[in-house]
Amino acid sequence: xxxxxxxxxxxxxxxxxxxxxxxxxxxxxxxxxxxxxxxxxxxxxxxxxxxxxxxxxxxxxxxxxxxxxxxxxxxxxxxxxxxxxxxx
Amino acid sequence: xxxxxxxxxxxxxxxxxxxxxxxxxxxxxxxxxxxxxxxxxxxxxxxxxxxxxxxxxxxxxxxxxxxxxxxxxxxxxxxxxxxxxxxxxxxxxxxxxxxxxxxxxxxxxxxxxxxxxxxxxxxxxxxxxxxxxxxxxxxxxxxxxxxxxxxxxxxxxxxxxxxxxxxxxxxxxxxxxxxxxxxxxxxxxxxxxxxxxxxxxxxxxxxxxxxxxxxxxxxxxxxxxxxxxxxxxxxxxxxxxxxxxxxxxxxxxxxxxxxxxxxxxxxxxxxxxxxxxxxxxxxxxxxxxxxxxxxxxxxxxxxxxxxxxxxxxxxxxxxxxxxxxxxxxxxxxxxxxxxxxxxxxxxxxxxxxxxxxxxxxxxxxxxxxxxxxxxxxxxxxxxxxxxxxxxxxxxxxxxxxxxxxxxxxxxxxxxxxxxxxxxxxxxxxxxxxxxxxxxxxxxxxxxxxxxxxxxxxxxxxxxxxxxxxxxxxx
Numbered sequence: 302x303x304x305x306x307x308x309x310x311x312x313x314x315x316x317x318x319x320x321x322x323x324x325x326x327x328x329x330x331x332x333x334x335x336x337x338x339x340x341x342x343x344x345x346x347x348x349x350x351x352x353x354x355x356x357x358x359x360x361x362x363x364x365x366x367x368x369x370x371x372x373x374x375x376x377x378x379x380x381x382x383x384x385x386x387x388x389x
Numbered sequence: 390x391x392x393x394x395x396x397x398x399x400x401x402x403x404x405x406x407x408x409x410x411x412x413x414x415x416x417x418x419x420x421x422x423x424x425x426x427x428x429x430x431x432x433x434x435x436x437x438x439x440x441x442x443x444x445x446x447x448x449x450x451x452x453x454x455x456x457x458x459x460x461x462x463x464x465x466x467x468x469x470x471x472x473x474x475x476x477x478x479x480x481x482x483x484x485x486x487x488x489x490x491x492x493x494x495x496x497x498x499x500x501x502x503x504x505x506x507x508x509x510x511x512x513x514x515x516x517x518x519x520x521x522x523x524x525x526x527x528x529x530x531x532x533x534x535x536x537x538x539x540x541x542x543x544x545x546x547x548x549x550x551x552x553x554x555x556x557x558x559x560x561x562x563x564x565x566x567x568x569x570x571x572x573x574x575x576x577x578x579x580x581x582x583x584x585x586x587x588x589x590x591x592x593x594x595x596x597x598x599x600x601x602x603x604x605x606x607x608x609x610x611x612x613x614x615x616x617x618x619x620x621x622x623x624x625x626x627x628x629x630x631x632x633x634x635x636x637x638x639x640x641x642x643x644x645x646x647x648x649x650x651x652x653x654x655x656x657x658x659x660x661x662x663x664x665x666x667x668x669x670x671x672x673x674x675x676x677x678x679x680x681x682x683x684x685x686x687x688x689x690x691x692x693x694x695x696x697x698x699x700x701x702x703x704x705x706x707x708x709x710x711x712x713x714x715x716x717x718x719x720x721x722x723x724x725x726x727x728x729x730x731x732x733x734x735x736x737x738x739x740x741x742x743x744x745x746x747x748x749x750x751x752x753x754x755x756x757x758x759x760x761x762x763x764x765x766x767x768x769x770x771x772x773x774x775x776x777x778x779x780x781x782x783x784x785x786x787x788x789x790x791x792x793x794x795x796x797x798x799x800x801x802x803x804x805x806x807x808x809x810x811x812x813x814x815x816x817x818x819x820x821x822x823x824x825x826x827x828x829x830x831x832x833x834x835x836x837x838x839x840x841x842x843x844x845x846x847x848x849x850x851x852x853x854x855x856x857x858x859x860x861x862x863x
Contacts, residue, residue, distance in 0.1 A: 302750070303739075305746050306730075306742045306746045307723075307730050308734070308739055308741075309727055309728070310739070318736075318739070321800075322744055325802055325805070326757075328694070329691040330762050330797040331687075333757060333760055334420050335760065335763075337760060337763040337767075341766055342763050342766065343766040345594045345730050346581075346769070346843075347581065362487050367712075370484065370485075370713040372713065374562055379712060381711055381722050382719060382722055382725050383722070384722045
């Protein structure tokens, strides 16, 4: 799970979290065990409806303002370490 | 101590100035902040600008607004242009938002003076303000105890008389529980009543911004100021802000109050005693008391601790070291993402991200997240049926008074259980108010909770006002 969530855990953290999250999941067994066949799922209190606006230009943050917040930027773009491996 | 409404009245009629009120607030902050750790950033310059603008508007004869010259504290998950905003996390240390949350624009329009950002559990994940990367906040009423959480800084700011009002956010009780622990009025508004634009997301289908105040009328004034449709939030209700202040003294005569056994059963005796006393006070004020049992409410806790982490694990994926916030360098992007998140998030946030990742993962989705969403449907039905028998519901806000610092940090499940009475309202998208009523055995305040269906804020605040008067608080 830590790998999926892009987190590195120490052995001590792994032990501690495994026990703590085990307790939470054990508590959650009260709902995992319920027979809710046919009950509709609610993902949002009032249901989500698409909200559209007129397709007109309006002011937004400038590229410079946005890039000023980035840890690293270059040539008007976010800069990151390499994504692909070296060419063979 | 003047109320927020007194300050606004006096600023408008020239008896005092916004700059003078600002100076009083700053003096209180400077005197107590080192001990209590309430403010993560005090925006002296910005507050002075805002106060001077208010005074200039008064001098011109403009109608300045309902919060003219009133200093206000803001939870650190509300974005304010140029003001450091961290959500209590190391991963956002030093970040300055380029835009204002809608609530902040509305506060400024109403003449309020934002004083700075208050401490909170990291990304609002906690019930004690102890998971903040910047240290715990202390309860001003007893500094060995927590102020509650996650909006503990905003609650402490008002309890310590640093400001008369503040804003927090409530995902599972994060306004109501600290309000109860600090002896304040706290409101979790109906989902969509207050725009979430500019609120750093924790669990988007549950989060709502709401007020803290020392009295019901101030809470109503603040909520009325920040509520109402906002096109920048697609989940914002489509109507203007409701009239709340006008209805504060409506009373409860003829109202049916459902006293819900599951909303105080298992609480400490000192809490149960105050719920019983509040029941009697509402009856004396003309309400009809209906005793209700809603056993399904117990399922809310498990559903919440699957749904909220699931949404959080998705919302917090944005902290990847690319666009803003912390970056820890590494050889490739994936390693950089992981190193950044590992260094930037604290233990509670990591626990919840992993819990949410698990609840959403193939093989477990149906048993956990899918099942939790169905329980959510059931809870909505339970409340709908209850509101056919009662106009509003009464229970405790939290199972205990403020607990000691460190008491529950090693046991996440015990910490989660302190939200058991507040969580159902968030899952249903409904409204609820915590109002201080009486004190426990050690003299610490007890909060009782009034719950209502969506858009019932006026009714809830009127009932809270009845309890405030019955408790001799005004």
